[in-house]
Amino acid sequence: MIKSTIIGLVALLFPISESASMDVHKIKQDGLSALMSEDHTVPVVSLRMVFDGGKRLVPEGKEGVAQLASYLLMEGAGKFDAEAISDQMVELAANISFSAERDGFSVSITSVSDAMLEAVDLALTMLTKPTLAEEDLARTKQQMLASIRRRMNDPQSLAFAALARTAYPNVSQGRGETRGSVEGLTKSDVEAYLKDQVQSAKLLLSMAGDLDQEQARQILARVASALPEGQPMPKKDFHDMSGQGQQVLVSQDVPQSTAVMAVPGLLREDDDFLAAYVMNHILGGGGFSSRLTDEIREKRGLAYSAASFLAPSRETAGLMIYFATRNDAVMDAVQVAKDVVADVAQHGVTEDELRDAKDNLTGSYPLRFDSNGKIAGHLMGLQISNLPMDYHITRNALVEAITGEDIKRVAKKLLGDFDPLLVVSGSPENFAPSQSWDGEQIF
Amino acid sequence: MIKSTIIGLVALLFPISESASMDVHKIKQDGLSALMSEDHTVPVVSLRMVFDGGKRLVPEGKEGVAQLASYLLMEGAGKFDAEAISDQMVELAANISFSAERDGFSVSITSVSDAMLEAVDLALTMLTKPTLAEEDLARTKQQMLASIRRRMNDPQSLAFAALARTAYPNVSQGRGETRGSVEGLTKSDVEAYLKDQVQSAKLLLSMAGDLDQEQARQILARVASALPEGQPMPKKDFHDMSGQGQQVLVSQDVPQSTAVMAVPGLLREDDDFLAAYVMNHILGGGGFSSRLTDEIREKRGLAYSAASFLAPSRETAGLMIYFATRNDAVMDAVQVAKDVVADVAQHGVTEDELRDAKDNLTGSYPLRFDSNGKIAGHLMGLQISNLPMDYHITRNALVEAITGEDIKRVAKKLLGDFDPLLVVSGSPENFAPSQSWDGEQIF
Structure with a gap:
């Protein structure tokens, strides 16, 4: 116990190593907060936004809608079609991606620091004004169905999916997407999901790279003004595992x-x-x-x-x-x-x-x-x-x-x-x- | 012309952007040199070594030997088998990988800065004392043959391979590996290739991250003492493209x-x-x-x-x-x-x-x-x-x-x-x- 306390102290004195210098700050603006770390070695910034909820927000019978939404956000928004979004990203030297995870809906932005504000504006347009064209919806559903058919032949996917269904029958985790649920998804399902999900009350933010606290606060202000406030997710909803011994x-x-x-x-x-x-x-x-x-x-x-x-x-x-x-x-x-x-x-x-x-x-x-x-x-x-x-x-x-x-x-x-x-x-x-x-x- | 000169001047004054600060140094030690860039934000170092030659060093009829060598270097060296190498990497928090490219044989090392010297020693052992066990050779050849069979069904692989054979019939580029050449490869082919390739006269080095010039020179000294000097590649060997109009x-x-x-x-x-x-x-x-x-x-x-x-x-x-x-x-x-x-x-x-x-x-x-x-x-x-x-x-x-x-x-x-x-x-x-x-x- 004495030994580990001494080692602990040494580790505290020399954080990651003697030469490392990563500082973390918390900044606040317009009701939002973010953790950030500054590093000005190269003029590039990475930003993450995670909306609490993810697949937990998906209603029964609508499994797959969170993934479908994350794909469709790339297909057009505001005055941009898919190609114009791609062109905009090239022009801003930015990359924007979305993913639907079990616990949250995640947005990742990387750009040169000069263009970060514009990249954030583009991502916010994609999040709040998606086109959701019927032909994109139909094509994306077909891709999701093809992916499900591949998993039906993969022993590892089958084992983990059967595990989730058996262990957590009443939890979002046990309600994965099926061919049936995906086939039934409509444009209004996607709209309803995004309305529940894209809310500032559910939002966590982080930033790292070549930006200072003032610039970070500017980004928060842009995000806060673009998003509806909405409701935070309930604090806890813990479910025991079922099926022990089976x-x-x-x-x-x-x-x-x-x-x-x-x-x-x-x-x-x-x-x-x-x-x-x-x-x-x-x-x-x-x-x-x-x-x-x-x-x-x-x-x-x-x-x-x-x-x-x-x-x-x-x-x-x-x-x-x-x-x-x-x-x-x-x-x-x-x-x-x-x-x-x-x-x-x-x-x-x-x-x-x-x-x-x-x-x-x-x-x-x-x-x-x-x-x-x-x-x-x-x-x-x-x-x-x-x-x-x-x-x-x-x-x-x-x-x-x-x-x-x-x-x-x-x-x-x-x-x-x-x-x-x-x-x-x-x-x-x-x-x-x-x-x-x-x-x-x-x- | 005046406009572009002015823009050029501005770009020179504000290198990548006002806030960027990437400095590049050239260091020399024991006949070797390297380019390096210091950044002490996090205690991690990346190092690259490229031995000039790559597939250009492969004798006719031995196509595939450079790739085979790059795979086999992971399978054992000195007193380590494949698992012990993997354990060593975990212990040093290091990653070492090899790849055979058209123009060079490339080594990539990432590690925490405290362990970089030990990671370099491990990579040098892998490069200079490979085990080359017959069973690993046989298994790796089977994997390469499986990969070739996949390419035989892929229109893009077929098109680019046929292009290379037609455009550059007398150049290493036009002599890609075939099932026949891979089947015939032996342990002594791999040894002969590595003997020609792993030589300090052919070596270029670069380093980036949490290390100073003194530490970088230490690395060069270790590399120089571990490698035979050998011969540099001939300066130029340019070949025109054939098959125009075909x-x-x-x-x-x-x-x-x-x-x-x-x-x-x-x-x-x-x-x-x-x-x-x-x-x-x-x-x-x-x-x-x-x-x-x-x-x-x-x-x-x-x-x-x-x-x-x-x-x-x-x-x-x-x-x-x-x-x-x-x-x-x-x-x-x-x-x-x-x-x-x-x-x-x-x-x-x-x-x-x-x-x-x-x-x-x-x-x-x-x-x-x-x-x-x-x-x-x-x-x-x-x-x-x-x-x-x-x-x-x-x-x-x-x-x-x-x-x-x-x-x-x-x-x-x-x-x-x-x-x-x-x-x-x-x-x-x-x-x-x-x-x-x-x-x-x-x-």
Whole structure:
């Protein structure tokens, strides 16, 4: 404990490294706020806007409308058609993109600093005055249907989609888009979704690169005047995972099956999240050097790789283990994974494993900041996860401060009495499913 | 002329923009030199090494050996197997990659600044002590053969490969890898290639990010002591394009054909290269706003897009125009492209087109510098093209200084008496080939 406190202090004194100098500021204007980091090395700015909501705002039966909206915003707005938007971006040396994510609707802008205000104006026009032409709608729906048909043949997509439907039947996460829902989407569905989503009360902002605080405030003023205020999303809507102990089959005639095991995890704001993160790194998050890879791949050659990850969102939290292996080896690999989990839950991890994990996680942390775009993304992540704006300075000390006892506590909480929901897509041998899906039912 | 001189002066006074501050230095140590740019915002460094030669160093009959070597270097070196290399990279928070390019064999390293020396040592071990295990060789060859089989079904790959074989029959560029050449490659071929390639006399270096000149010199010292000196590549080995006026068919039963038209271009060191670059931007390099797109797509709906590009290498120089269109429209689109070319060759471009092209090219230039990796790549490009190390400061002024007369001169030189080599892959109607290939002959 004394040792880790000293290391923590050192890390605090020399934030990322002695020579690093990333400062983060919070600015406010016209009711909006943003986190920003200035760097004037090259005259380029990256900006992120995330509207809280995303797929959580999609009404039942309208699954796919958030993605459809994100594609259609590129197809025309105000007086611009798709080509004129592309020409405008070339002229401003700017790039604007949209994506519909589980928890938010995200806008990303990169431009030369001189043109940032104009690029923001263009993005706001695209967000608030989309053309939504019927022919673009029809073509984009066809593209989405083609993408769904591809996923119907992909064991990994099938396994994770079946997992979501089983684990979260009453949550947006379990209500992914299907051919039926996409086919039924209309222009007024897209309009209704955008009306609910594009509101300043739902908006988080971050900026990084060659701009000062005055210029950043100008951008906020432009955004505030262009958007309706609307309503913030409800604070919390947490749903437990269902299906613990069930075995779910997605039948597919392929030589290699994909298996996913899922148990409840932790929300990002949980005090133990970082300890769970370090534990997961040792369990199956550390690539070639994790316990799962070691036992499943190295010692037994059962799969090319095996991995685990924490999946926190605004409304759910899971810990997932997955691997792909030949049909006759699936249940052996499942048993090995269960043994690995039981050992970690009972005995925790070794001093050496903890030391290695901390070294890897703290050592690689600066690589998350090597472009303006990545820094803007980090500043957005802070706001989404309610982390302090000096987190890049304190984070490595927090990782260093995690003890073997901390790992043991979260391992027991998450992995003790391990009774996962197990989903296998493929043709696994010796598998007794309690439930079966086929691709037609999932998509 | 007075106007462009004034703009040039302004651009010189305010390099990229008023706030930018990218300084480039040349450092030397132990017979090696490097271009470097310091930026201490985040503790990350990017380094590039390019060994002059690349595919030009591949002996006849051994095509594919440069790529094979680049893949095998990841599979083990010294006491490390592939997994230990991956573990080492995770431990150092470093990424190392190799690629075999037409003109050079390229090494890219990114790491946190504290670990850069160790990452360089690891890369040097991989370069100079590769394991080259027979089982890795066999597996990697199978992957390369699978990739070749995919290209045999892709109209664009077929068209460009047939073009290279027809235009440059006696140059490395025209001798791409085939199933036969790849099948025959042995461990001693890879060893012989690496022996010829990995030599300090052939090496160019660049670095960007959180390191000072003393640290950069340390890196050079490490590299110099690890590599044999060897021989520099011969200065020049220029080959003219063959096949002007020929019509080449690659027969494929597909509804849509790909057409490529090629004429000789300019080497990068030609005084007129930048004028040709601006001209090409207006002809077909500017995306949705080029002459070719306008005439072929906008006015006639003959193809989704049409584009042109300059293709300078160390030993060849070309200007290529290409598009994909339905089989019955190929020859119409070819005629439209010829008309567009004839008009530019005879009349040059308009004042408005030139103004727009300059605005686009100068405005977007800073986006080439928005990460350490991109800056290191730019500094490498300067050395490969023999450009001055303050080129990022002067380049926009050089673009601004190009006049309508300059464009007219290079247009006449490159596009006057336009008699291209035309290659079409697919089943074009009304096409009278002077030569025919099928995929089996090309790959």
